[in-house]
Amino acid sequence: MMMSLASYLVISAFLFLIGIAVILSRKSLIAILLGIELILNAAALNFVTYSRFGSQDLDGHIMTLFIIVVAAAEAAVGLAIVIRHFQLKETIHIDEVSQLKE
Amino acid sequence: MFHKLLFIMSTVLTVASALVVLLNKNIMHACIALLGSLIGIAGLYLTLGADFVAATQLMVYVGGVVILMLFAVMLTGGQDFVSKTQKLFDLTPNMGNATSYSVGIVSAALFGMIIYGLTESSLSSIPKKDIDPNLIEASTLERLGELLLTDHVLAFEISSVLLLGALVGAAIIARPDRSTSSSANTSEEQ
Amino acid sequence: MNSTIVSYFSTLPFYNHIIGFFNSLFGENGQMVFAFTVYFIAAFIVVNILSAVGGLGTYAERKISADLQARIGPNRVGPYGILQFLADGVKMILKEDIIPRGADKFLFYFAPMLALLGVFATLAVLPFSSGLALTNLNIGVFYLLAVSSLVGIAVFLGGYAANSKWSLLGGMRGASQIISYEIPVTISILAIAVLSGGISFDKLIGAQGGFPHEWFVFHNPFTFVGFFVFFTGALAETNRAPFDLPEAESELVSGYNTEYTGMRFGFFALAEYVEIFVVCGVAAALFLGGYRVPFDLGGDTLIGQFLQIGSFVTKTLLLYYVVIWVRWTLPRLRVDQLMMICWKYLTPIAIFNLVGCAFWLVKFDGRSMFNLIMN
Structure with a gap:
């Protein structure tokens, strides 16, 4: 009963919401990227869970592998942007990244 | 029994580390907590019989993404930034602010809706198959390799292009531009 | 299937008696508890033996370096000074444990443990013989x-947490070096995996033979070059000279472990020496035939197992000697040279080797050079 479909889904939902909360509440650009990683991992966990309990083929695993690949690419580009922004403006506070607003 | 033990340990590690990511004000510690959370998820993959995915998770996140994050934290100042972070659970003296309340309410509402949806009868509509105990122990490696190069070969090739683009793009974006940096220096001198 | 030390045990005649005994103690979970006990004991033994090997590594390093420099080296503690590493260990435990002011305490404590964890977790798959792999x-x-x-x-983390500029520079260099050199190493391993058709150690070693001409290093020209690419990259990944930029004494005092004292420093040193053993073991398993002995002498008997362990350990220790020899012979590289070697030379060569191995597999049906020459 403990290792059932529902328990994995609850863990995944919990991770997803923590990711949302991190993105909403923290003010550092890097912390927001951390939250995105949590959200992506929650989705990936769901894919593997359904692959195990639902169809029992490996398409979910493949999807998770691609999610990991995309997450790595996203982290590389995102962090490059953060570092570049820090070089130019000397801040990574999300509220001070507002040049397009004005 | 050991699958259960692994499941409990991984769950605790995942959830507790994710909470630390949310609550810890030191962003370096938050990165390390993210590392713990990712390792916990790799453990959960193992309990689901996904050995190759678990190893890939460790390889890519531990060896790549988390180190990149640590580098970025270090290059952007790290601890100096702590004082500016939102104090979500700061109890003095105004018991939080509008942002923290709205975050809390939205999160709680979403979580409640998801839990409600899970416990609702929607789950029982999924055909419940008996899990083959041999399937837990069997390796997914050969089948994954075949699938990647037959059914999913297009996505596989496109992901390689994506990675190349991300690599070149990240290198170009992060490279200090000579003209702007020199102009920044001259503006400082003035 | 994943064969383990427990499945090896299960072929023994008295296995059912043991399971029955454990079942009477723990109910129906007896087999699990027995498996856990066996794993725990085996892991305990392997970790301790490898720690001793790591300790002896420091002794070997000092003795060999003394030999290369026409000195005597440690010769006071025990015969030929062989117990020197125990004296060093006792000294390290007795030293004061200092945390620098302004250091990040949690990360400072955490980093040496993480290094040890990462190294000792690799021992789980290191194949000492066909029967003795955890x-x-x-x-x-x-x-x-x-x-x-x-x-x-x-x-x-060790470099960052110490709040010292030498440590920080060493840690940065170390991390960038390790993740850079992972790429040629991984691609070289992939080339071998293409030839052997699997990435489990018994498949990789099973595709080789006991004699040198059956090893993967002499399988074809590409694997021959691949071996040196792998070994160079592995040297860099373990932060050994000539790639010891993270610990460059003349520039960075001692690099990422500058501020560490006592046993925490010992943890880093132990992790380094055990990692060298692991890396050399992997090189021996992938390229030098691993635990295979000529003619499969001894077969599956206990004697055969000991011969296999001997074969594996001999190859590994020879590579270990080469690692130390290289350290005390070659001068240190500069940082730009280090990155240039990785990205401009090793990575393209490794990718070329991978393509070449795939080509060889298709063209010659995976047969080795000697096989082709003989026929």
Whole structure:
């Protein structure tokens, strides 16, 4: 009963919401990227869970592998942007990244 | 029994580390907590019989993404930034602010809706198959390799292009531009 | 299937008696408890023996360096000074444990543990013989690479947490070096995996033979070059000279472990020496035939197992000697040279080797050079 479909889904939902909360509440650009990683991992966990309990083929695993690949690419580009922004403006506070607003 | 033990340990590690990511004000510690959370998820993959995915998770996140994050934290100042972070659970003296309340309410509402949806009868509509105990122990490696190069070969090739683009793009974006940096220096001198 | 030390046990005649005994103690979970006990004991033994090997590594390093420099080296403690590493260990335990002011305490404590964890977790798949490997995962080499990347994080954290500029520079260099050199190493391993058709250690070693001409290093020209690419990259990944930029004494005092004292410093040193053993073991398993002995002498008997262990350990220790020899012979590289070697030379060569091995597999049906020459 403990290792059932529902328990994995609850863990995944919990991770997803923590990711949302991190993105909403923290003010550092890097912390927001951390939250995105949590959200992506929650989705990936769901894919593997359904692959195990639902169809029992490996398409979910493949999807998770691609999610990991995309997450790595996203982290590389995102962090490059953060570092570049820090070089130019000397801040990574999300509220001070507002040049397009004005 | 050991699958259960692994499941409990991984769950605790995942959830507790994710909470630390949310609550810890030191962003370096938050990165390390993210590392713990990712390792916990790799453990959960193992309990689901996904050995190759678990190893890939460790390889890519531990060896790549988390180190990149640590580098970025270090290059952007790290601890100096702590004082500016939102104090979500700061109890003095105004018991939080509008942002923290709205975050809390939205999160709680979403979580409640998801839990409600899970416990609702929607789950029982999924055909419940008996899990083959041999399937837990069997390796997914050969089948994954075949699938990647037959059914999913297009996505596989496109992901390689994506990675190349991300690599070149990240290198170009992060490279200090000579003209702007020199102009920044001259503006400082003035 | 994932054959393990427990499945090896289960072929023994008295296995059912033991399971019955454990069942009477723990109910129906007896088999699980027995498996856990066996794993625990085996892991305990392997970890301790490898720690001793790591300790002896420091002794070997000092003795060999003394030999290369026409000195005597440690000769006071025990016969030929062989107990020197015990004296060093006792000294390290007795030293004061200092935390620098302004250091990040949690990360400062955490980093050496992480380094040890990453190194010792790799021992789970290291194949000492066909019977003595803690577990034979289907994803053996991949698991090893994945777990050992924890060491990179540990090096970086150790450098960052100490609040010292030497440490920080050393940690940065170490982390960037480790993640850079992972690429040629992984691609070289992939080339071997293409030839052997699997990434578990028993498949990789099973595709080779006991004689040198059956080893993968002499399989074709590409694997011959690949061996040196792998070995160079592995040297860099373990932060050994000539790639010891993270610990460059003349520039950075001692690099990422400058501020560490006592046993925490010892943890880093132990992790380094055990990691060298692991890396040399992997090189021996992938390219030099691993535990295979000529004519499969001894077969599956106990004597055969000991011969296999001897074969594996001999190859590994020879490579270990080469590592130390290289350290005390070659001068240190500069940082730009280090990155240039990785990205401009080793990575393209490794990719070329991978393509070449795939080509060889298709063209010559996976037969080795000697096989082709003989026929």
